[in-house]
Amino acid sequence: MLGSNTLCTKSIAELKNHHFLIPDYQRGYRWEQQDVTNLLDDLWQFSQAQGGQPFYCLQPIVVRRRMPDAQSPAAWEVIDGQQRLTTIHIILTTLGITAPYTIEYQTRPDSAAFLNSMQQDKADTNIDFYHMFEGRRAVAQWRGRHTPQACAAITRMLQGADEPDARIIWYEVDARENAIAVFTRLNMGRIPLTDAELVKALFLRDSNFHNEAGRLEQQRMAQQWDEMERVLQADDFWFFLSNTEQKDNRIALILDLVARQWNNGAASAHDAHFTFLSFAQALERVAEPASGDDPCAPQQTCRREACWQAVRTCFLTMQEWYRDRTIFHLVGFMVAIPPRSKGKPAERKSLVSELWAEYRNCHSRTAFHTLLRDRTGFRLDGTILSIGKNAVAELTYDENHPDVVRVLLFFNIATLLNNTSANTRFQFNHYHQEHWDVEHISAMAEKESERVMQPPAEWLRYACRFLSAAGPGVEKEARDLRAEADTLLVQHEPDPQRLSTLVKAVTALYDEGGYGHDSKHRLGNLTLLDRSTNRSYKDSIFPIKRARILDLDATDTFVPPCTTNVFLKYYSPDTDNMMYWRETDRDDYQQAIIDTITAFLKNGKKDGAKS
Template identity: 35%
Template sequence: MSLRPVSALLNEHFFIPSYQRGYRWTALEVKDLLDDIAEFRLSSHNNPRDSFYCLQPVVVKKKHHEWELVDGQQRLTTLYLILRYLKEMAAPNEFGCYSLRFESRPHSEQFLQDISPELAQDNIDFHHIVEAWETINSWFSAKSAEDKTGFLATLLGSGNSGSKNVRVIWYQLHDDADATTVFSRLNHGKIALSNGELVKALLLQSANFVSGGRSALHQQQRLAQEWDEIEKRLQQSDFWYFISNQQVESNRIEFILSIIAAETDSPVPRTHPSYLFLTFASMMKHAPEDPRHIEKLWARIRQRFMMLNEWFENHETYHLVGYLISMGETIRSVITLHNASQNKPHFILLLKERILHQVHPAINLKQVNSEEFPQLLAADISALDYPDKRLRALLLLFNIAILLCDKQSLRFQFSRYKNDRWDIEHISAVSSQIPGDVPGQKAWTKNIRDHLRPDDNVMEPDDKLRRAKNRLHQLAAGLLAHEPFDADKFSSLFNRVQKTLNKKRPQALDNSIGNLTLLDSTTNRSYKNAIFPIKRLRIIEADKNGTFIPVATKNVFLKYYSRSVDNMTFWTIDDHHHYQNAIGNTLANFFQGGTQ
């Protein structure tokens, strides 16, 4: 391995083997290279005499009179195009240029020597070569003759006598090395630096800290420490899933960086994989001559983080902002609301207005303060039926509103809500939920047999119902005692259980909101299609074992909203209506200002 100036490559001959793809650099990468060399040229006046701009490695293997180019095709092809352009403006014999031969794409070699834009659509290689050539022409067209001459002098400087130059890391493989294996290892085994890591390196460059000495070192160390502290905070699941719905393992600070980038008029397309890094590089490169520019930029990053942290720490904004993010709102849209607000109460009002639009789009903010608002809300809620898309948003909001309106110190666990799969669960099973496979049927029958044991039915005050329960226990035990399992008899048992134990609730209410709640799918699958008392016991068991059960779901199965709880066997029509009324009353209180 060695460092070689570009000028030392001009007499070499390279060939690109067939295992490599064609030229793929876009205008953005080409312009970045030109900008970097130009910036190095201007900044190197005050640098040590041996300073140079270094390109990434060029990996080669000697093959007769040529070099097999194992890695570095994109860089050398782009340099070739730049040298071609500069040769046209220089004396014809002032310098030569290395050659590029394509083992499996001879047309590309010819095209590089005679670039014809009208052929750009003939193949993908031509397209990218033309794009690069036009970018180079456009970039140099805006430069003076002195700039062009100075650029060429820097690009081809020998490094002797104090001249600045551009160099490549020249890595020559041993004669016995297998070039294809090396290529595969280089291109498939790379762990690319993330945008966050690149921005951090950009900010921590020593040139950004102009005071020099121990003070500059202290500034660097302080910025690095604060960066790490922000990343550490973002790594905490409760904070991360408050502001984000994405499962990101590392470099979560990119979330904050993306907020700053979005507030910037960036020349880089957001779809570009290096959008964040290139945007910050552009911000720093084109910033006014201000020695405190980095300090101010870092202050913006910290300020955005501290604002999100403040929302997280506040009980009310935590739930309102967290709810909107869970429903798909972007953090940018929430920041826009914050910027439009006059003070914190106004910000809370704007958040509630956005939430109202999410769950009740037919009701506007002007109606919230009217006496008819609770009736409008109740009518809208009662009209919802499973599987209306608004049900999930409404049931989640009900949980949030309980924690805010009842002045509870508990916080909704957005991290658990987002990492678990959640179902809209029927409180009392409906007839359409009959298990479809034999294992599911057996599990359901075993639940009935165990739950309706005669000893447990002794305390049943209704003698007729006690006998019915005992009979269902016998049928379930008899069905399980025989193999093969009889699917027809199971269907008869299922319908009989539904008729006996769900008889006090009209079938028309099965899919209305008074029979629905939120539950994680793991808990739901453990008792799906079970009767109400079995579900209730499973909920209590799951809660004891540390499973996250939303407060409204827990309340439902404890019949918290019911006026009469003398019978835990049924989810009755009265239970249904009391629960639905509780949803309406809680949300009316929430929207009309009854929060912390």
């Protein structure tokens, strides 16, 4: 039924002589004074801005046409948006302007009369009147704090006489749709109409297609839309472009990239409905000659098809990026890394948008590879590998945590990309969904209680396992500790004192020793671990962590390849005893990180020279 819906933007003036019915399945008016004040502030600030945007966009109003009857002459049933319609009515009348439309409240017939009269002596007779009167009070207070010119600017915007004006997104559902079902969908859990749904309605509305050939074209677009959404629903595809969980309407990412590419001035990129407004303007422009060589620019001779091809081109390019192993890993890395400073969520969208723009300007795929390598943040100054202003070898957990995350994640990426004969890919979806972060390889805890996994039985099972495989020189002590662990394991609740004593003894047996507290914060003692694993074993000793990681790896649970290698002691030439993480292991591991990333950067220079 989506194609039968009507979607457009309307100024408040265009609502002249409209009569709205607020049906009985909706609650009453509930905006607070601050909500009204915020709207007035936004309108005033917008009227003073120099951005050249043609209008201020209010939230969607969802309506259904209804035939007048003996009980009500209402022509429009408001499914969603009564709060905004009522507030605008209050603002206009308080500022001395007659509202162009009327509102009727099905279960509260007196509310329409009160909305027009605003008699203070009746304001406390019911909750709807109270909120309406408080809204009027908020407008009056705002007017008292501002100049007549400010109030005039507000009335001009709401009367729609000149640009910039205020407009609503007018979403008219088909008269045959179940209004209560639509209302429930929009309001149960407050699920608003998304830009993706609004843009889809723009493309597929029936007024675009006038004959059998048009209906076939409409069906083609609908099928292609569904196919794009299906591909984006694959988590391995989605999470190399985004680090946020989003269950539905993932195609919004593609639409946002195209909207940012056009940058047609329809709205600020910070506008809540930036994407929809960009498409609305692109699809409704007056025909004019196309300009520029960008094949994705909206061609005015056939706006709808050109806009649709822009969406398809962007989507197909993202598929090409996904299939290209180098692009997949480098884009996925840049999307995954934390920002150096606290920023807005939109920054990740901006990153992919920037890369998309740079890709279109690259003369070859190899040139784009080189550009991505240059944007990783790593550089070689002679033999010194740096990230930002810091040498990688000098990074510490407490002082350089964001850069440590970058280094450890890129260590995994470089390890995979340096092996050109393999097809293994980093699983960004698991990395994001399971919240992998930096943790210490050897224990940081000072109290034995902080070293015990929860539940303790799991710690005891792991202890029994590695104590049975104790190396030379500690067999008897390990055998005695194993016996104690077996005894505690069969207890329903292990005796706390005996457990604490056991943990202390096992820790002493496997104490790595030979390094200070500061050394434990160095890169050579850090790796990526997932949140649930780290919480389960807290800050246990190396063999406990090793057993846990190897169990995960054995069950095909995602573990970053370099994390597995660390606990297999892959980077340590001395593997006589796998249950210790000594300072020599740390030094070898840290050097492996530096050598691997250095090799990747040098290979990139060779590839760049060839291109």
